[in-house]
Amino acid sequence: MGLFDSVKAALGIHAESDATREAYPEDLFGMSTAYVTMEADLGFRPVGEAALCFSSVDSTDFAGAVEEVEEILHAGSEETGTEFRLHEDDHGYHWVVLADDDPEDLVTSIHFAADTFVERGYGSRLLAAVFGFEREDAPDERGYWVYSFRRGAYYPFAPTNGEHDKRIEGKLESVLDGELDLEPEKEYWYPLWPDGPGNHPWG
Template sequence: MGILDTLRSVLGVRAEADAASDADPEDLFGMSTAYVTMEADLGFRSVGEAALCFSSVDSTDFAATVDAVEAILDAGEEETGTEFRRHEDDHGYHWVVLADDDPEDLVTSVHFAADEFVERGYGSRLLAAVFGFEGTRDDDRRAYWIYSFRRGAYYPFAPKDTSERDNKLEFKLESVLDGELDLEPEKEYWYPLWPDRPEGHPWG
């Protein structure tokens, strides 16, 4: 399944019908302790970036909401040094990409951005929050924790390249973080968000 089909599945009628619960941005704070576990128990550290993916609406009110999100992140950059940029992928989906060496700051910034969308009535436009990790043992392993706003749960994603995933690693991540994060139990909802190049991230 390509990224276009993936996002259509997540945002489409089936995902709406099968939504597990209303997503709660507070769930994102679970990643604060998960970062520690990922490094201590699994040998993965933060890549220093995280991202929020959403679909747009052609309205002045939604544009004002995005402006408000950027204003919040601008203020946060002054406080914590967390940098951000906007990105639109080839399929028209939008990303707020955050960069900071402190994982706690990344979690906080993603939460602030997501919460603003929800507070302004656009929580349904949120697709996913994505937190990136890399191996600490001089290897090229990549792993991501994806929070699905449609399902209100996390799931692991470990791409080997742009079209193949490391299922063994994903199941290991699931077994170690189960109980620390609210995990998606249905594997059919572990949607891949492929990077556009082997060394890239899902957010481009």
């Protein structure tokens, strides 16, 4: 299964019945405490980047919503120093990629972006928010928390050489269960594979 199929299946694009509720960006604030637990209990520090994935609509109104997101993030960057860029991957999905050494700034910026889409009536276009972590003593060992807007829940993802690292995913699940609202049905724990070795899912 390729990235395109994985995202489609995981995030409910082809099956509205997979969606448990409307997009609710407030859930993203759960990561504001989870990053502390990740570092203190598991030795995983934030990678300094996070991303919001969404699908586009060919309309001037949606283009206006994207421009509004950019304006909000630009205004916020002057206060927090959070850098951002827009990226379209090879499968036509769009990403707002944020960079900041302060994980709380990343959470806040992703929330602002997601909330803007919702307020403009495009909450259904939101797919996922992805937060990256790496082992302090082994930076090549990474784990991600993926928040599915369609499912209203988080799940862990740890890619290693093109495969799931189930050991890491199990650790993340066991330690953060109760702190984050986790997806209970593991068939929805679909991977967001990076497009190359050493890359993040958002490219």
